[in-house]
Amino acid sequence: MAAVEVENLTRSYTAARSASLFTKARGEARQAVKGISFDIGEGELFGLLGPNGAGKSTTIKILATLLLPTSGRARVLGHDVATEPTAVRRRIGYVAGGDRGLYERLSARDNLRYFAELHGITGPRQRRRIAELLELVDLTDRSDDKVEGFSRGMRQRLHIARGMLNEPRVLFLDEPTIGLDPQAARDLRATAAALSAQGTTVLLTTHYMHEADELCARIGVIVEGRLVALDTPAALKKGVSDRTVITVEVRDLTDRHEAEVRALGEVLSLAVTRGPATQVLEVQCADTGDAMPGLLGVLGSAAVSRVDTREPSLEDAYVALVSRSRAARAEADR
């Protein structure tokens, strides 16, 4: 039996501003999740990647019983998330990234005690479990300090501890490393990997490709509510192995430059990162020799400071998938 089964799941939101106490919401429904299906095996560490607003958090919230699906079906350890929420909640842990979700004016230990009680974990078992988790997330020394004085990383570690209070068989991690310093993020990844090795099923959403590459046995890519790819990181990378990535650092990139690069016949996809002083273009192309002259010709007036070529990474595979999906969507809309 799969730990998580998702069948043709959809979820729509209606614009809240159009609803009032006396009238039903009349705004146009926006579909955040559009008929996705996937399974996660027991003990598997599964990654869900996608741009902001792609439907990752909505999917995880449906699986964690916080939202009802509009249609389709999802089961966690055989229990339907829509109709058997309590059975699901007994078996899962849910960790959302960010600063919120903790009682600021209670200590770390009291936060854990509060949620332990709601999980039905009491007495010596509660004390033992809380001590273990505080140790695991390296908060033992600060366990009696109020959370309001905690850094973002410490709060995030406390979130993780809370999510693991009931020794969940399925753990949902929604962007858990967001805002963490590199060491804390690395520790968290090690914790996730250890849990998976011990048999806990982990569903992870993240924007950090190296994280997904390092941890996940399989990855699903969601774009605009649709699952556009589902495979191992190696297989996803293989999908772009016929490409080369040219990285160009410039100082004066304009929208016109960007449009001209996209229009080049040899360019398969483009990602731009804008820093305070420089801009970095990651250009995927089939052949470096063919693409380079045109590329440098277009960017000649953008003050090129560095040019590199490299093999595609998971991030490049992801960018290619997202670009391809958006282009296909735009084509279909026309």
Added chain:
Amino acid sequence: MTAPATPGAAGHLRALLVCSAFQLRLLLQYKFYVVAVFVQPLAFALIQFVMVGHRQETSALAAVSVQTGLIGMWTATLFGSGGGLSRERRFGTLEPVAVTPSPLAVGILAINLATAVMGIISMAVTLALGAVFFDMPFVPRRPALFAAALVVAVLANACLGFLMSNAFVLYRNALVLTNLLEYPVWVLTGLMVPVSFLPQWCRPFSEVLSMTWAARALNHSMTGEGAPVTEILWCAVTGAACLLVALLFLRTVHDAVRRRATLSLV
């Protein structure tokens, strides 16, 4: 790795009491709220004591103490519950509470119970004011019944606050309802004017509100008159009915927030 056994009714009750204790600790850290719980009944009591003080009637002075104490208790519960739910939204703790196997009612009622317990401060303030400055006997004629009435009044208040909390869970802007509901409950339950002064059509509403019975039971146990035992029982019955209605509503509200996705909204 096995899932923990589902907590039964006793487990839920334990969780409710422990979480209420934590919520009480949280409330005590909001100094303005504590001051409001202290000052408002004091102001009401002072005005009413001055109005009836010249009569030197123990029953009238006791009524002032009890009624203004209950006024403060209702305000503490109503504003505390609304503010508590808003705070849960602001801190983003409603979702983590909802995703535990305990019923959502436990997490919500813990807030209501803590706020109702804060109302004891109001009662203590008005009793002390009457005793110190207006020669009102501080010790009730029937102390055991007074204590029982106070406990039942706190629980019944928490149930009424819980009923209101359904709106606070469903609508993130429902905090404005607190202003709307404060005064009518004072009037309907006879805390501002006797219920007999109200129009005939209003009185059935008074009779189904547990606070009306709490006021009668506390008054009578202070003065040694009437039948406080019956009134305590009625207070318990109306409070329990309120709890039942609130629990039924919350099932609908729980589904509604999962459908509308409003639990995480601030």
